[in-house]
Structures are given as structure tokens and as C-alpha cells.
Amino acid sequence: MRRIPAATLAAHLAAVLALSLSGPAVAQSGIHVGGQVATTFGVAFDGTIPVASAQLELRASGDVGGGVFPDASFEAELIGSYDGAGTGTDVHLGKAYATVYLGDTDLVVGQQIAFWGSTDAVNPEDVINPRDLSFPAADPADERIPIPMVRAIIHDGKDGLKLDLVLVPVFRVSKVPGPAWQTTSPATLQLPPGVTVVGQADTADNLPAAKLANVQFGARMTLDLDILNGGDVSVAYFHGIRTTPTASATLLPTATPGQVLVQPVLDYDRYDLLGADFSLATAQAVFRGEAAYTFTHDPNGTDPTIGNPGFQAVLEAEHTFPSGAVATLEGILEHTNGDQGRDNAATAFSSLATIQYDATARLTAQAAWLHDYSDGSGMLRPSLSYTFADGVTGNAELFVFYGRDGSRYGDWRDNSQLRVGLTYAF
Amino acid sequence: MPRHVFLTLLAAFCVAAGAGLGYGQKYTTGEAVMAAVDARPTPAGLISTMTMTITTRSGQSLTRQMQVWSANDGKKEVVKFTAPPDIAGSGFLSVESPDGSTVSMVYLPALDRTRRIAGGQKQEAFFGSDFSYEDISDLQTGTHEKYENELLKVDAGPVYVVQATPKPGAETSYSKLVLDVPEATLVPSRIEFYRDGALLKIMTISKTTVVDGYTMPSDIRMESAAGSTTTLQQSDFSVQTAIPDDVFTERFLTRR
Numbered sequence: 001m002r003r004i005p006a007a008t009l010a011a012h013l014a015a016v017l018a019l020s021l022s023g024p025a026v027a028q029s030g031i032h033v034g035g036q037v038a039t040t041f042g043v044a045f046d047g048t049i050p051v052a053s054a055q056l057e058l059r060a061s062g063d064v065g066g067g068v069f070p071d072a073s074f075e076a077e078l079i080g081s082y083d084g085a086g087t088g089t090d091v092h093l094g095k096a097y098a099t100v101y102l103g104d105t106d107l108v109v110g111q112q113i114a115f116w117g118s119t120d121a122v123n124p125e126d127v128i129n130p131r132d133l134s135f136p137a138a139d140p141a142d143e144r145i146p147i148p149m150v151r152a153i154i155h156d157g158k159d160g161l162k163l164d165l166v167l168v169p170v171f172r173v174s175k176v177p178g179p180a181w182q183t184t185s186p187a188t189l190q191l192p193p194g195v196t197v198v199g200q201a202d203t204a205d206n207l208p209a210a211k212l213a214n215v216q217f218g219a220r221m222t223l224d225l226d227i228l229n230g231g232d233v234s235v236a237y238f239h240g241i242r243t244t245p246t247a248s249a250t251l252l253p254t255a256t257p258g259q260v261l262v263q264p265v266l267d268y269d270r271y272d273l274l275g276a277d278f279s280l281a282t283a284q285a286v287f288r289g290e291a292a293y294t295f296t297h298d299p300n301g302t303d304p305t306i307g308n309p310g311f312q313a314v315l316e317a318e319h320t321f322p323s324g325a326v327a328t329l330e331g332i333l334e335h336t337n338g339d340q341g342r343d344n345a346a347t348a349f350s351s352l353a354t355i356q357y358d359a360t361a362r363l364t365a366q367a368a369w370l371h372d373y374s375d376g377s378g379m380l381r382p383s384l385s386y387t388f389a390d391g392v393t394g395n396a397e398l399f400v401f402y403g404r405d406g407s408r409y410g411d412w413r414d415n416s417q418l419r420v421g422l423t424y425a426f
Numbered sequence: 427m428p429r430h431v432f433l434t435l436l437a438a439f440c441v442a443a444g445a446g447l448g449y450g451q452k453y454t455t456g457e458a459v460m461a462a463v464d465a466r467p468t469p470a471g472l473i474s475t476m477t478m479t480i481t482t483r484s485g486q487s488l489t490r491q492m493q494v495w496s497a498n499d500g501k502k503e504v505v506k507f508t509a510p511p512d513i514a515g516s517g518f519l520s521v522e523s524p525d526g527s528t529v530s531m532v533y534l535p536a537l538d539r540t541r542r543i544a545g546g547q548k549q550e551a552f553f554g555s556d557f558s559y560e561d562i563s564d565l566q567t568g569t570h571e572k573y574e575n576e577l578l579k580v581d582a583g584p585v586y587v588v589q590a591t592p593k594p595g596a597e598t599s600y601s602k603l604v605l606d607v608p609e610a611t612l613v614p615s616r617i618e619f620y621r622d623g624a625l626l627k628i629m630t631i632s633k634t635t636v637v638d639g640y641t642m643p644s645d646i647r648m649e650s651a652a653g654s655t656t657t658l659q660q661s662d663f664s665v666q667t668a669i670p671d672d673v674f675t676e677r678f679l680t681r682r
Contacts, residue, residue, distance in 0.1 A: 034511050034514075036511070036512070061682055063682075068670050068672045068673055068678065069672070069677075069678070069681060073681075073682060075682060106677070113538055115537075115538050115539050141536060141537045141538065144538075153677075155675075155677050157671065157672065157675055157677070226523070228527065229527050229528060229529060229530070229542075229544060229545045230529030230530070230531070230542055231542070232542075279542050280542075281529070281530070281542040281543065281544050281545065282544055282545065283527075283544060283545035283597060284544055284545070285544050286541075286542050286543065286544045318544070319544070320544065320549065320550050322549070322599075322621070322622075324549070324550055324551055326550065358551055358554055360482055360483075360654065361480040361482055361488055361551075361554040361555065361654060362482060362486070362488065362554075387488060387554075389488075390488055390489055390509075390510035391510040391511050391512045393512060423512070425510065425511035425512035426511055
């Protein structure tokens with residue numbers, strides 16, 4: 001055996017030791033690239049094709065630094081889609097944000113989604129991100145539009161406290177439902193005597209400008225509860241601008257006396273939201289609740305260009321049956337104050353029942369029933385999901401709206417439809 | 427009777443009497459067997475990779491890969507999926523309190539939120555597999571203090587066959603377990619799970635791996651009465667002297 005000189009051995013050992021000692025200080029990094037291809041086809045009960053789309057989503061994520069939490073991480077999405085039945089081609093940036101881990105604080109900056117709330121499907125506190133409401137019956141999680149924001153999440157693990165601070169510098173509007181989903185509402189425009197409407201002017205869309213006065217911000221504090229099988233309670237405040245407009249109309253005089261044009265006006269209400277939510281797990285069920293009161297700048301309902309204050313509350317119970325089926329039942333109460341001097345306050349109570357059953361490792365059946373007791377309308381949504389292979393999932397969903405004309409969901413009866421899709425994640 | 431003949435007969439009797447215990451067994455009661463299983467040395471913390479293959483009755487397979495952080499004899503556990511891409515990032519957190527109650531939550535990146543799970547919901551299938559959340563939580567060392575244990579028989583090996591029935595108020599969805607415990611490893615090699623008296627599924631541990639002196643199950647198979655099977659292969663074991671408490675938090679669960 002060839003002997004290694006002691007000096008050489010010592011040098012090698014020193015090098016190995018130096019490398020091993022320097023290990024923890026050397027930044028680790030990793031980047032993962034993935035995404036998905038998804039297609040969706042739909043047919044409505046009235047024979048129209050509401051959707052025939054293909055979508056490509058590319059996603060990159062990565063982090064730098066070792067330890068339980070890295071020093072920093074990022075996530076970015078680029079989404080391109082084509083819908084032959086409607087919106088055509090669209091390419092846009094999805095989430096694109098970076099997180100810096102500063103001790104107990106996560107500082108998240110960029111285009112992102114900030115979800116607040118505890119309940120499923122209906123979340124009175126979930127107001128930060130605008131929505132894509134082009135298909136109003138879609139899953140709420142799919143509707144949220146990422147927007148630029150600065151977010152600091154401060155964790156106090158010892159006391160089970162979490163503080164979530166959010167700053168939204170620039171307003172972004174929700175994507176409103178297409179014409180097929182827009183229901184008619186009775187006109188309330190009062191014409192002065194001797195005045196005739198001769199036409200309609202272009203809509204005045206008073207989008208909030210990008211300026212300091214329109215910055216939105218809020219905070220949510222969560223406390224973990226060491227009771228039963230775990231629970232938590234949160235309080236939230238958000239100073240924001242409604243992402244869906246309040247519509248009103250104004251009269252524009254023309255060159256001819258007594259003849260006016262009607263101009264639709266879209267305004268975006270400033271509001272302050274106070275909310276609270278909880279979740280509580282027991283051995284047999286999980287209970288969740290969420291409520292929020294929205295204060296607008298028209299507390300007495302005197303200004304038609306500003307929406308009135310309102311209240312929304314949701315209570316939910318979830319139970320898993322011995323068969324493995326998971327059922328939830330929600331009660332939803334909504335109230336909007338009326339205009340001054342008018343008896344038009346609106347209160348509605350709805351229920352949402354869902355059940356999900358994994359028939360096999362590949363096949364999942366779901367059903368949801370939403371019913372509005374104030375007008376007897378609602379929606380039924382049975383669906384099936386089948387995993388063809390790892391990362392490849394097909395689904396079929398039926399959306400059935402019912403109710404009389406003029407009711408909340410009854411006006412969407414003709415939009416009842418079947419949608420089938422295939423998603424390949426990579 | 428000559429003295430040497432007497433001594434020979436006495437020795438033969440003693441051997442026979444010893445054999446009456448069954449294959450030279452070390453434990454005489456179910457409680458003693460399961461106490462020994464519980465007393466088996468386990469690492470303070472363990473990080474491992476799990477590959478889960480779910481095979482339906484028709485023979486089609488799905489594969490999931492996950493990383494597992496476990497501490498306090500499995501009383502604290504985080505599971506994060508790394509593949510396939512459509513469920514990568516999903517995770518499960520389970521922390522058992524000193525009073526025996528368990529706080530559990532799942533994280534689903536598609537929803538961008540965590541959800542608490544009821545104690546009873548731990549019987550739900552673990553991401554579509556034949557394992558339940560409860561099985562995954564109990565996998566590292568089991569929670570046999572929840573059960574009253576009766577020794578049914580001793581097979582060659584010796585392998586102890588123990589029937590475990592839940593103590594009143596115990597947080598488990600099973601009405602009975604029947605465990606085969608080899609004395610050599612004290613890692614159950616086979617467990618039958620019963621619910622409402624009917625056999626629900628059978629778990630078989632066909633391979634164990636010794637890391638830093640600790641014996642860990644590495645090849646596990648769960649076969650349901652319905653005909654589907656799930657295999658779990660544990661690898662890349664990393665024995666830890668301590669895993670920071672920060673790991674067993676919602677913050678870590680949701681970390682991408």
C-alpha cells in the first residue's frame with residue numbers, strides 16, 4: 001500500500017474540515033420550474049357554448065439559504081390562455097412575489113393573494129383581492145386575482161399569536177360577469193317634468209387613481225386556542241375600496257332644451273371593514289364562523305353613488321362520516337341597510353350544503369347545494385373528478401340554477417351548464 | 427433411581443416447562459409486549475422521505491412522494507408532498523397534546539389556506555391512499571397506550587400476536603387491532619385493523635432499516651378489504667437530536 005505523506009494527508013484533512021465548517025455559511029439555493037396545461041369545454045342548457053378554452057400556466061419557485069426557513073424565497077406564474085367561445089387570447093402575470101424571512105416575520109412583496117377568513121366558499125372578510133367574476137359560479141379560490149401588495153406576517157409561536165399586515169398601493173378592479181350573467185334591474189331614474197331622454201352617453205367609469213389617498217391597508221390578528229382539538233380566533237380591519245362598482249346614472253343636457261342623455265356612472269366605494277372569525281375542531285366536527293360589517297361613506301343611505309353599509313355572517317359545521325364522506329353545512333346571513341326614507345333594506349338568508357366522497361384513489365364525487373330562502377332560488381352543482389395518471393386529472397361539473405324570474409339565481413336559469421375539463425400538471 | 431437418571435429427567439422436565447411459555451418467549455402478557463414496543467428506543471427527531479404507491483383493485487397505480495418530519499415518538503409530525511406536481515406543496519401537520527388530544531391541519535396550496543381537521547376526521551383517507559391520517563400519525567411508534575392489550579398466542583420466532591382494543595375515551599377510529607410483534611425487532615410486522623368488528627385493512631411491514639441504532643419500518647404495505655393497496659417506502663432517514671419546534675407550526679406547513 002502506498003503511504004500518503006503526512007503533510008499531504010494533513011492538507012487534505014484541513015481542506016475537508018474547512019469545507020465542512022464553511023457548509024452552513026454557504027447559501028443554498030434551488031429553483032423549481034413547473035406548471036400545467038388545462039382545457040375546459042362547456043355547453044349551456046340554452047344550447048350556447050360558454051367556454052372552449054385552453055390554458056398554459058408556467059410556474060417557477062425557489063429559495064436561498066438553509067435552516068428551517070430559508071433566507072428568502074420567490075414564486076412567479078405566467079399564464080396564457082385562449083377561449084374560442086369568449087375572451088379570446090390573454091397572457092398575463094399571475095402571482096409574482098418574493099418572501100424575505102426576518103426572524104419571526106415574513107415580509108412578502110409583489111403580486112400575490114392574501115386570504116383572510118375561516119369558512120368555506122363564502123368569506124365576508126376575504127376582501128383584499130379583486131375577483132374574476134366572468135364565470136360567477138366558479139370556485140372562489142379560482143376567482144381571486146393576484147395584485148401588487150406589501151405584506152408582513154409576524155409570528156409569535158410561543159403565545160400562538162399571528163399578526164398579518166397588508167398594504168395595497170394601487171387599486172385594481174374585479175372582472176365583472178359577462179352579458180349573459182348580468183341581470184336587469186328596474187330603473188329608478190327620476191326625470192324632471194318636461195325632460196325627455198334621447199339617448200345614452202358613454203359610461204363614466206370613476207376608477208380610483210393611483211395616488212396615496214387610494215392606498216388600501218389592513219390588519220388581521222389571530223390567536224391560537226389550546227382547547228379541544230385546536231382552535232383559533234381572529235379579528236380583522238381593512239380600509240379599502242370596493243372592487244365591484246356601484247352603478248348610478250346621471251342626466252347630461254344636450255344642445256336641445258328639454259332633451260337629455262342618460263350617462264351610466266360607475267363609482268367604487270371607500271369602506272372600512274371590521275370582521276371576526278374562528279375555527280374550532282372537536283373530535284367529531286369542525287366549526288367555523290366568520291362575520292364582517294362594512295362601513296361606507298354613506299351611512300344614512302342618502303348618496304346614490306355610494307353603496308350602503310352592510311353586514312354578512314357565516315356559520316359552518318363540517319363532519320366526516322365513517323364512510324369517509326365529508327359534509328359541510330353553512331348558514332349565510334346578509335343585510336344591506338336601506339336608503340334614507342325608503343323601505344329598501346335587504347336581508348337574505350342562504351344555506352350551502354356540500355358533500356365530498358373519495359370513491360377510490362382516482363375518483364372523487366362532490367355535490368353542492370346553495371339555496372336562498374329570501375326568494376327561493378339557488379344552485380345545484382354535482383361534480384366528478386378522476387385522476388387518469390399522476391398529475392393528470394379530468395373533471396365534469398354540472399351547474400343548475402333555479403328560481404323564478406327576477407330572483408337572485410333564477411335569472412341565471414339559462415346559464416345552467418355542463419363543463420368538462422382536463423388538467424395535466426408537470 | 428440412579429442419581430444421574432433423576433437429574434437427566436429433571437433437566438428434561440425443566441426444558442419442557444420452559445417450552446410451555448412458547449418458543450422461549452420473553453414476555454407473558456399483551457401489556458408487557460406492547461410496553462416493550464413503546465419502550466423501543468426511538469430518535470428524538472427523524473426526517474425521512476416517503477414514496478407512496480396507491481394501487482386500485484383494477485391494478486392502476488398512482489405515486490406520491492413526501493417528506494416527513496417527526497418528533498416525540500411521532501406525537502409531532504409534518505408531512506409535505508413533493509410529487510406529483512398537482513399535489514406538491516400540500517401538507518399535513520399533527521401535534522398531540524399532553525392530554526392526548528391532537529391538533530391536526532392540512533394545507534392545500536390550491537386554496538392558499540390551512541384547514542383544521544376534527545379528531546374523528548383522522549380516519550379519513552390520507553390523500554386518497556389506504557392509510558388514514560391516524561395511521562400516518564401512529565406510524566413511527568404507534569400509540570399503544572390508547573389500547574388494552576391481550577396476548578392471543580405466540581408464534582415461531584417468537585412472534586407475539588396481540589389483540590388491542592381501545593380504552594374508554596381513546597381517540598381512535600378502530601374497534602380492534604391485531605398485531606404481530608416479532609421479539610427480535612419489537613416493530614409490529616403485521617397489523618389487522620377492525621372497525622365495528624369487521625376487518626377493514628391489513629398493514630404489513632416487510633422491511634426495517636437500522637439507522638444510528640434505531641430500527642425503523644421502511645417497507646410498509648396497507649391492503650384494504652375493498653381490494654386496493656398502498657405501499658409506503660421510507661428512505662433517506664436522518665436521525666436528529668432535536669427538530670426545532672418551528673417545524674411543527676402552521677408557518678412551516680405553508681412554507682413553499
